[in-house]
Amino acid sequence: MPLGVVLGSAAAVGASLYYAEDWRVRGIIAGSAAIFGLWLADPFRKKVSLNRPKRALLHDKFDVKKIPKKVDVVVIGSGMGSLSSAAILSRLGYVVVVLEAHPDVCGGATHQFDLKGYRFDSGLHYTVPWSGPLFQLTCLKKASEVVPFELMGEEDGTFDRIILGEEEFKIKQGEKHLPEMYKRFGSGPEGKRAIDKYLKLSNDAMATLKVFFLARLLPKWMQNLIWYFCNGSLERLAKPTGEEVIRSLSKDRKLVSLLSSMWIDTGARPDRASFLMVAAVFRGLAMEGGVYPRGGSQRLASELVPVIEEGGGRVLIDAPVSEILTDERRGGRVCGVRLQSGVEILCDRVVSGAGYRATMGRLVPRPTRERFGIPVEVPGVAQSCGFVMLNIGIEGRAEELGVSNCNVWHLPVDKDGDMYSPMLSYFDAPLADDTDPPAFITVGSLKDQSYSEKHPEKTSCQVLLMAPLKWFEVSASESDGDKRGEEYMKIKKKWEEKGMKVFYKRFPKTQGRVRLVDVSTPLSIEKWLHSHSGSAVGLDVTPERFCDPQVRDILDPVSKIPGLFMTGQDTLLCGVTLAQMSGVVTAFRMSGFLPSLKIVLQSLFLV
Ligand SMILES: Cc1cc2nc3c(=O)[nH]c(=O)nc-3n(C[C@H](O)[C@H](O)[C@H](O)COP(=O)(O)OP(=O)(O)OC[C@H]3O[C@@H](n4cnc5c(N)ncnc54)[C@H](O)[C@@H]3O)c2cc1C
Numbered sequence: 265m266p267l268g269v270v271l272g273s274a275a276a277v278g279a280s281l282y283y284a285e286d287w288r289v290r291g292i293i294a295g296s297a298a299i300f301g302l303w304l305a306d307p308f309r310k311k312v313s314l315n316r317p318k319r320a321l322l323h324d325k326f327d328v329k330k331i332p333k334k335v336d337v338v339v340i341g342s343g344m345g346s347l348s349s350a351a352i353l354s355r356l357g358y359v360v361v362v363l364e365a366h367p368d369v370c371g372g373a374t375h376q377f378d379l380k381g382y383r384f385d386s387g388l389h390y391t392v393p394w395s396g397p398l399f400q401l402t403c404l405k406k407a408s409e410v411v412p413f414e415l416m417g418e419e420d421g422t423f424d425r426i427i428l429g430e431e432e433f434k435i436k437q438g439e440k441h442l443p444e445m446y447k448r449f450g451s452g453p454e455g456k457r458a459i460d461k462y463l464k465l466s467n468d469a470m471a472t473l474k475v476f477f478l479a480r481l482l483p484k485w486m487q488n489l490i491w492y493f494c495n496g497s498l499e500r501l502a503k504p505t506g507e508e509v510i511r512s513l514s515k516d517r518k519l520v521s522l523l524s525s526m527w528i529d530t531g532a533r534p535d536r537a538s539f540l541m542v543a544a545v546f547r548g549l550a551m552e553g554g555v556y557p558r559g560g561s562q563r564l565a566s567e568l569v570p571v572i573e574e575g576g577g578r579v580l581i582d583a584p585v586s587e588i589l590t591d592e593r594r595g596g597r598v599c600g601v602r603l604q605s606g607v608e609i610l611c612d613r614v615v616s617g618a619g620y621r622a623t624m625g626r627l628v629p630r631p632t633r634e635r636f637g638i639p640v641e642v643p644g645v646a647q648s649c650g651f652v653m654l655n656i657g658i659e660g661r662a663e664e665l666g667v668s669n670c671n672v673w674h675l676p677v678d679k680d681g682d683m684y685s686p687m688l689s690y691f692d693a694p695l696a697d698d699t700d701p702p703a704f705i706t707v708g709s710l711k712d713q714s715y716s717e718k719h720p721e722k723t724s725c726q727v728l729l730m731a732p733l734k735w736f737e738v739s740a741s742e743s744d745g746d747k748r749g750e751e752y753m754k755i756k757k758k759w760e761e762k763g764m765k766v767f768y769k770r771f772p773k774t775q776g777r778v779r780l781v782d783v784s785t786p787l788s789i790e791k792w793l794h795s796h797s798g799s800a801v802g803l804d805v806t807p808e809r810f811c812d813p814q815v816r817d818i819l820d821p822v823s824k825i826p827g828l829f830m831t832g833q834d835t836l837l838c839g840v841t842l843a844q845m846s847g848v849v850t851a852f853r854m855s856g857f858l859p860s861l862k863i864v865l866q867s868l869f870l871v
Contacts, residue, residue, distance in 0.1 A: 348847025
């Protein structure tokens with residue numbers, strides 16, 4: 265406990281004792297202070313000591329013998345949502361077992377993989393620094409000590425280079441690009457008015473998003489009350505799509521394209537995504553700061569798993585859950601889980617971080633679902649798209665290859681500088697000969713300085729192209745586990761050619777230095793992240809996610825089935841930080857007000 269807090273509290277109690285004349289009042293003050301101190305510091309909580317290195321904990325294979333004698337909570341999946349809720353529940357004294365289907369590693373979309381000596385991210389290319397305080401909450405350690413998040417970018421603060429056609433716009437940390445935006449698009453009164461209005465609306469959108477997150481901490485009836493009073497903001501900012509709002513502000517197609525440009529981050533096209541989400545990525549990342557964790561994205565899980573194990577729980581991989589068990593005699597209450605291997609683990613509470621569709625469609629038995637009137641599909645909200653991802657290994661140092669740790673957005677435009685029509689053409693005919701795909705390019709090895717210092721000659725890049733699973737369905741039908749058919753390989757080759765053309769256009773100095781190109785598709789996302797229909801970020805961020813009361817109710821962390829709780833990107837929104845936040849929200853909703861308060865106070869005063 266920091267000395268200042270101890271001295272401050274001691275001084276406050278001492279002063280109260282000194283000035284209180286009645287000995288009974290003194291007794292009450294001293295007693296309350298002692299009880300409060302004990303409650304907060306929890307000196308009697310048992311901690312299991314860990315005798316394995318942190319990294320080894322990420323690869324703990326399932327074995328029945330590893331299951332603790334008494335399990336309080338089973339958590340399905342080990343993404344940031346699952347691990348964050350498991351960590352908080354462990355800190356509150358629950359014995360938690362996390363079951364992850366991946367055969368080699370836990371961490372969900374934050375795991376990393378190595379191919380021919382090059383390291384790649386599965387689902388974190390940058391995030392915002394809110395992750396730090398969330399780790400303080402889940403791990404009870406100073407944010408900077410748990411996972412240092414480092415600001416990305418070049419010397420002038422550029423961390424996203426948006427290239428619309430051949431015109432580049434640099435997005436800078438702390439929104440230092442705003443003067444340039446006014447200079448290029450706001451020199452006339454109309455342009456200036458459009459930018460002013462956009463900034464005002466996007467500020468309102470981000471405030472509304474914060475209310476959306478905070479509301480999830482409350483019981484459903486309170487949430488409904490909030491939305492009853494704040495319905496106006498939702499109607500104005502969340503109901504229209506990003507495209508609708510942005511087009512209504514300006515006729516300048518280049519400005520409209522720029523303000524809509526970072527759509528790949530939302531997992532949905534801007535003509536489908538709610539304005540809330542489109543504004544949150546374009547404004548939020550630059551405002552809060554684009555960061556990447558030192559030690560790589562896998563470091564996130566390696567900090568959370570020990571917290572769960574110290575609480576007597578386990579995080580076990582290669583443990584796909586096939587069913588959530590419910591007891592009809594106890595009103596359909598959850599009573600455990602069954603693994604694909606047939607092993608059953610009994611417990612009173614299950615948290616699913618496997619996504620709404622997978623949980624309700626595959627894991628909850630049909631009679632239970634029907635008993636509680638739970639739909640398999642969320643009305644009006646489909647699964648998000650997946651990605652084709654080119655994992656590229658290049659020999660050479662960043663300087664000679666002309667790459668930096670700044671993301672590059674390659675967005676084709678039409679003759680008027682409009683991004684929308686080429687984007688729609690891409691979705692109509694993605695492999696058409698004459699079109700370039702819209703692409704997001706990231707140089708992962710340079711984002712983690714600890715990695716690039718050790719392996720300066722091994723530069724790894726990824727090209728992300730948005731793609732729904734249905735584009736690969738023909739090939740999926742002939743796939744057989746690891747051995748996919750010839751047709752699939754041919755399609756992958758075409759995608760490789762498309763993606764590499766864009767890559768070489770943006771980084772011509774890498775020609776002749778590429779040593780590896782591996783192509784993954786939405787089928788790979790389905791296989792390795794077990795996400796329904798290969799979607800990259802769970803449910804689509806369409807207006808219904810925010811505005812439809814039925815959808816908000818269905819996606820609440822507390823499900824209608826007693827003992828079943830939901831966490832992860834479908835309960836709040838996509839993104840690593842928001843998945844972490846969803847884990848905190850789920851654990852708080854499960855444990856109630858006082859235990860949640862204790863976690864918050866401990867994180868504020870005991871680190
Ligand atoms: C290619 C890609 C790029 C991305 N880029 C970024 C980015 O740059 N920045 C950012 O903030 N976000 C990014 N995201 C999104 C972000 O990674 C996710 O929103 C977030 O990590 C989701 O966390 P989660 O806990 O909800 O689920 P996940 O991390 O998806 O974890 C779910 C876990 O559940 C497991 N599971 C599923 N079913 C079962 C079962 N039956 N039994 C056992 N286990 C099961 C899965 O194997 C998986 O490990 C990206 C995502 C992808 C796919």
